[in-house]
Amino acid sequence: MRAILGLLTLLVLGLVFFVVPPAEGLGYYVRLAFFHIPVAWVAVLAFFISAFEGGRFLQKGEMMADAKSAAAAQLGFFFVILATVSGAVFSKLTWGAYWNWDPRQTTIFVLLLIYGAYLTLRGAMPAGRKRAKAAAVYALFSFLTVPFLVFIIPRLYFSLHPSPVINGSGLAMDTVMLIVLIAALVDVTGIFYGLYKWQVKRLLAEEVDVCAK
Amino acid sequence: MKSSLWPGIKLVFTKEFTLGLRFKAAWWAMLMFALTTLACVSMALQGAPLEPKLAAALLWIILFFASMAGADRSFADEDMAGTLPTLKLYGAAQMVLWGKLLYTGFLLLCLTVFIAPLFLLLTGAEVVLGGVFLGTLLLGTLGISAAGTLIAALTCGAQVKSGLFSILMLPVILPVFLPAIFLTAGALGGGSAPLSYLIGMALYDGVLLMGASVLFDYLWYED
Numbered sequence: 402m403r404a405i406l407g408l409l410t411l412l413v414l415g416l417v418f419f420v421v422p423p424a425e426g427l428g429y430y431v432r433l434a435f436f437h438i439p440v441a442w443v444a445v446l447a448f449f450i451s452a453f454e455g456g457r458f459l460q461k462g463e464m465m466a467d468a469k470s471a472a473a474a475q476l477g478f479f480f481v482i483l484a485t486v487s488g489a490v491f492s493k494l495t496w497g498a499y500w501n502w503d504p505r506q507t508t509i510f511v512l513l514l515i516y517g518a519y520l521t522l523r524g525a526m527p528a529g530r531k532r533a534k535a536a537a538v539y540a541l542f543s544f545l546t547v548p549f550l551v552f553i554i555p556r557l558y559f560s561l562h563p564s565p566v567i568n569g570s571g572l573a574m575d576t577v578m579l580i581v582l583i584a585a586l587v588d589v590t591g592i593f594y595g596l597y598k599w600q601v602k603r604l605l606a607e608e609v610d611v612c613a614k
Numbered sequence: 615m616k617s618s619l620w621p622g623i624k625l626v627f628t629k630e631f632t633l634g635l636r637f638k639a640a641w642w643a644m645l646m647f648a649l650t651t652l653a654c655v656s657m658a659l660q661g662a663p664l665e666p667k668l669a670a671a672l673l674w675i676i677l678f679f680a681s682m683a684g685a686d687r688s689f690a691d692e693d694m695a696g697t698l699p700t701l702k703l704y705g706a707a708q709m710v711l712w713g714k715l716l717y718t719g720f721l722l723l724c725l726t727v728f729i730a731p732l733f734l735l736l737t738g739a740e741v742v743l744g745g746v747f748l749g750t751l752l753l754g755t756l757g758i759s760a761a762g763t764l765i766a767a768l769t770c771g772a773q774v775k776s777g778l779f780s781i782l783m784l785p786v787i788l789p790v791f792l793p794a795i796f797l798t799a800g801a802l803g804g805g806s807a808p809l810s811y812l813i814g815m816a817l818y819d820g821v822l823l824m825g826a827s828v829l830f831d832y833l834w835y836e837d
Contacts, residue, residue, distance in 0.1 A: 459832045514785040521781050525772040535768045538829045542764060542786060545818075549789035553814045557796055559685045 415431035439589035441484035447477030467533035472600035478516035626713020648680035656736040685762035686779035707834035712812025719759035747801035757790035760822040
């Protein structure tokens with residue numbers, strides 16, 4: 402698995418730096434998109450996993466689900482920082498300012514706040530079922546914001562963001578770029594999955610240690 | 615909500631109200647926080663006119679942080695006084711949640727009734743759309759109460775409480791907070807105030823109330 406991911410990462414890097422053509426209006430700055438879009442996607446995916454596993458914990462009471470929810474949130478926090486920073490750099494290069502509260506910048510920033518709040522809550526409570534329950538409830542409660550973040554908040558701010566790759570008129574991207582983007586998405590999702598499995602194991606071991614003490 | 619729940623909700627509300635009247639700490643904390651912040655804003659402005667957008671943002675920041683000074687105590691006070699286990703023993707989850715939620719809503723409404731006119735008076739802001747202004751204040755208060763009650767229950771067992779409540783509240787309340795600022799700005803004459811935003815706020819309030827009701831059971835009952 403690691404070898405395949407390593408090869409895929411090298412392939413994606415090669416494609417991004419040597420094959421992808423400069424984009425209209427963006428030039429070679431477009432290379433940053435092949436990092437920014439996948440990390441933003443993983444940040445959102447981790448949020449869904451954290452809420453889903455939180456729900457499973459509340460239903461079944463298994464500490465494994467709590468570890469999975471926490472691992473997804475911890476990695477999500479890391480990826481959302483990468484998405485925010487890379488988005489800000491991209492914004493500076495293309496629009497001239499690091500931050501302008503563009504709808505998607507706002508959404509990703511709210512996600513950052515949610516992850517930060519979730520991790521602060523876990524840090525403020527002693528390990529055990531009570532912490533797991535509180536964290537799961539918060540993961541699900543904050544999940545309620547998603548439809549509003551997607552449908553209401555974007556209408557409050559003017560957007561400079563390009564339209565999504567897949568929009569109302571179909572696929573809006575050069576074929577080579579699209580293939581490279583899909584490869585980058587698969588690669589970063591794979592990296593997330595590998596880190597996620599490792600982090601779940603680590604958190605479960607930590608929980609066992611705390612219980613033994 | 616079942617009709618058989620209502621007497622229990624009323625009991626919890628009456629208990630909260632009586633304790634609030636007896637000790638008044640939460641009331642004073644909220645009112646004085648709001649007044650101090652408002653005084654700071656007003657003194658800093660020195661009578662200079664405020665843009666409607668800025669006025670709206672300031673009003674909601676004052677209301678949000680002042681509510682944090684009181685709403686986070688609903689379960690922490692019980693925990694400190696040692697009355698939480700008794701309440702758990704005799705009070706069903708939904709009765710406790712809705713009773714405390716109603717009380718928090720009432721408290722925040724009192725705070726809003728106190729601070730909003732004072733804000734208008736001290737900053738010189740003028741309300742152009744009274745209905746939108748009142749509706750926004752009402753829906754904003756409802757949203758903060760719904761989220762605040764559940765989050766107050768969440769933070770009850772935390773070792774570090776200072777600041778935790780606001781950290782947990784802000785991301786959850788943003789879908790109410792941002793349209794509230796936008797609508798208040800419109801009501802103060804700074805742009806449009808679309809009805810769809812009010813409907814959006816009402817919908818989100820409904821979602822928060824439902825979410826709090828469903829999730830509170832998990833927090834209230836032990837495994």
